[in-house]
Amino acid sequence: MFEELIESTDKIAALVQRLTLDRVIQAVSILGLTYLAFLILDNTISWLSEHVPLQFRLSIKQSLPFCRALVLLVAIVLLLSRFLQLSPSSLLALIAFFLVGLGFAFKDYASSVSAGLISLFEQPYQVGDHVKIGEQYGEVTRYGLRGIRLRTSDDRDVTIPHNYVWTQPVVNSNRGKLEALVAVSFYLSHHADVNQVIQILRRVAQTSKYTDLRCPIAVELVENPESTQFSLETYPMDIRDETSYRTDLIRRAKAIFKQQAIAYPPPFNLKIQG
């Protein structure tokens, strides 16, 4: 094994001898152009996705990782063609070198990159999806080589490495669609008229500006010892409005509860701080 490694290193050393100033300038130019292409792709696709009709927004956003991967592949091939004659033995030596190097030095990075490549095809998340990974929930705004970037509801960017998908559950709310189920729970007194509350909650959802009326609206009940829980399940037209939608539903439902004198459960288990 060790002898094979030495042999590979010799071959790499032989390749390095072919380095000329001309080739180095070409390589730097390729790297620069690749970076520029990334910038143009990021900006163009981001601008396009926000200006096309809503129904095409996610498809365009989701094309970004593939476009970046394509540019990267082209850049790698161009770079290799500058320095290597891609004979089978050279290729093997290079792969062996990279694998060993990556294995020792960039174990986590390699794990993230390979997870990112696998995720491109398995698609546990795509750009534009609303996902929950660990404690973080938000919209996937960027799909990078090493990880994704989430925009949370409080407008923070969270970067999560792809290799989280090996060990953490990924909860995807919309899986590439604009609509996603939004469930809002209300806890009311056991004395509340259940039919009246269901009717109110349905009307609240039906009259919200955000609601997609082509999707079903449901109210589920759960009986708890201290209250009756009403869970209003409905879909907004655009999952981006999720936070505003929840607020709108809660605000208007509470206003009607107050107007119709619908009782809340009595406070219990209150710990009074001394």
Place this chain on the structure above:
Amino acid sequence: MRNLFKQVQGWFVATTLVEAGVMETEEPDRSARRLSPAIVQKLSLAIAELPLPQVHQIQLRSQIDQAVTQWRSDPKAPNHLVIIADPTEPLEKYRRWVLDQPDWASVALLSDWHRRPQDYTTIADKLAQAIETAQAAGEPGQLVVLPSLDQCFLRCADGLAAIDYLRDAIAGDRHHFWVLSCNQWAWQYLDSVCHTRAYFQQTLTIPKLDGWALRRWLLPLNANVEYPFATAEQVQPAPKPPQQSDSETAEAWASELEEQYFTALATAAGGISQVAAALWLTSLCHQESEKTAETAAQETVESREYHSVVLKDLAFPELPSLTADDRYLLFSLVLHRSIDISDLALTLGDSLEQVTSQAWPLLQQDVIAIAPLGYQLNPAYYLLVRANLRRNNFVVD
């Protein structure tokens, strides 16, 4: 890079116009001046006073006659007819037309109800009171004409009570024939939330107008406008002489240019009368004609302006870039056809200040207007707004 973005953006704007059936015919005449607001106001009033297009009258008469006859002869036949039109159409005018027909012995319910009551929570009570009075006093067999349904609800949690009441009241009264009306968007919405289609199966969708129907409808306005068609004919190839085999339509066009203009107008307006009228109005401009000094001295400034109104090529407005909030506002506005700003705020679930400031740019850009009945969409933008909302996941038809 910026130029590239602009070019790409230009493609989208062009696509939007084509989708809406809107294409500019020729470069506008640079020497022409825009109409003065006073003339626009006068012409708008003249458009508002136009009678219903004849095609619509014929359709209404035949459908209502047929529905009433069926209801009188068959106890299982529907006791209602819902007139459905695009949200730009003046439903009050349809209602008034039905009431003016002497042979139907129709009675108006809440005839002064041209707009939603100030307090929307009173709508259901007022309707209930009026319906009970009509049922008690009216003779069986009468036609009862209701205010349009879009003025009987407000999209808020307790704003649909009147629709629920009407639905049940009409279904339970076979002694009267009920004529209702509603705009297409509100009809779709009410069906989603109140299942109105299950209760009101008999509907009449107002037909679209073709070029000829539009020309006949706009004919009374000719006196105010100088049409270029006769003049243009001189430079166009001579029109074919009318032949025996030609249809009445082909014979009646003044020139090929006139036919082309009105056919293009009908296509661009999607056959919707008010949209066509708005586009026709935007096609007008001032153009000074050569007059003798004596004639010019006799005219007042206003009459001179009026006489210089000339119909030019079809001109189309461009929809400004809309934000998500603009779309919610416009959808709510069109859903209710006309609405007070305070009611609009209620339907959006936003504060009055927020909605006022949000509506202001749209008012400035002329996309919406403050009409006597409240805020309304400018009909010239209707097809563009509808196409935009449809592409952004809104249910518009």
